[in-house]
Amino acid sequence: MTFRVRPAHGEDFAAIYEMAKLTGGGFTNLPPDRATLVAKLARSEQSFNRETDEQEGDMYMFVLEDPVEKVVRGTCQVFGQVGVVQPFYSYHLSTLTQASPELGKTFRNQRLSLTTDLEGSSEVGGLFLHPAQRAGGWGGLLARSRYLFMKLHRQRFGDRTLAELRGVMDETGAAPFWDALAGKFFGMSFPEADEFNAVHGTKFIADLMPRSPIYVALLTDEARSVIGQPHPTGRAALRMLEEEGFTYDRYVDIFDGGPTVTAPTDRIRTVRESNEETIAEIGAGGRTKMLVAKGRLKDFRACLASVKRLPKKGICIDEKAAELLEVEVGDTIVAVGR
Structure with a gap:
């Protein structure tokens, strides 16, 4: 599956x-x-x-x-x-410190405040x-x-x-x-x-x-x-x-x-590590596994993909991932390392 x-x-x-x-x-x-x-x-x-x-x-x-x-x-x-x-x-959960000089003791009481x-x-x-x-x-x-x-x-x-x-x-x-x-x-x-x-x-x-x-x-x-x-x-x-x-x-x-x-x-x-990537090729992908996503609101899709970076072009993702994301060559996705 x-x-x-x-x-x-x-x-x-x-x-x-x-x-x-x-x-x-x-x-x-x-x-x-x-x-x-x-x-x-x-x-x-x-x-x-x-x-x-x-x-x-x-x-x-x-x-x-x-x-x-x-x-x-x-x-x-x-x-x-x-x-x-x-x-x-x-x-x-907070701590209230109270001290008694007469007793020579310090008490630290934890409290739960709504x-x-x-x-x-x-x-x-x-x-x-x-x-x-x-x-x-x-x-x-x-x-x-x-x-x-x-x-x-x-x-x-x-x-x-x-x-x-x-x-x-x-x-x-x-x-x-x-x-x-x-x-x-x-x-x-x-x-x-x-x-x-x-x-x-x-x-x-x-x-x-x-x-x-x-x-x-x-x-x-x-x-x-x-x-x-x-x-x-x-x-x-x-x-x-x-x-x-x-x-x-x-x-x-x-x-x-x-x-x-x-x-x-x-x-x-x-959120911090994900980046926009351009799909330059759809094929066998590569050895790198990434989490990829595409789509606004009700068209949002996310899946795992095999990815290969193509210098100065973008990335290549595997055919199954492209099918799951419903994307084509030239589309922009967000991707982050698995």
């Missing part, structure tokens, strides 16, 4: 829904809820069809497909700007690769294609990009961070709250969540141990984000305590 990344459309619903059911819960951007996924696809289509190029609260959904076999084996999303319709909440610091950022999320396709580098293609889309549509995205990673939970869907903190104020289990958030948004957090800082020492040992830790299945995703230049700056998800990582958009490795 040879895969490419393209914008999702209505006909992809069945495949996306089946993947959503495989996530195992806690995957807010890809809930196994039919109505929510239909609304997401409609919102994505509206975003791709928007003609002006300023940053707005868009959501772009993509799929990883084999166009020959007509199968979809992955999906991901990019958000133009978070916090547009509803506040974007995070906890920020914040909207990250509002205005763009976001990458909703990435899920079907278990049958988790070999062959397809996860990297799916993840990095988002940054090439951002490079081709730079004005639609902010100066900072974030990614939220799912936190730690057990086989039943229970999350120790939620049980020790937010669950005390919402009267619902983590799976119930996560589903409600995926469908209705985060306004209920502002309605019920305490505004004062939470001292970490008051949480259970189990809850403290998972703050800023990704779900075991998300460790590979975290490594890919770190390779792109994302860093953890002590922001965590208010539901499960998972880490939120950020990067200056123009410093994301794939």
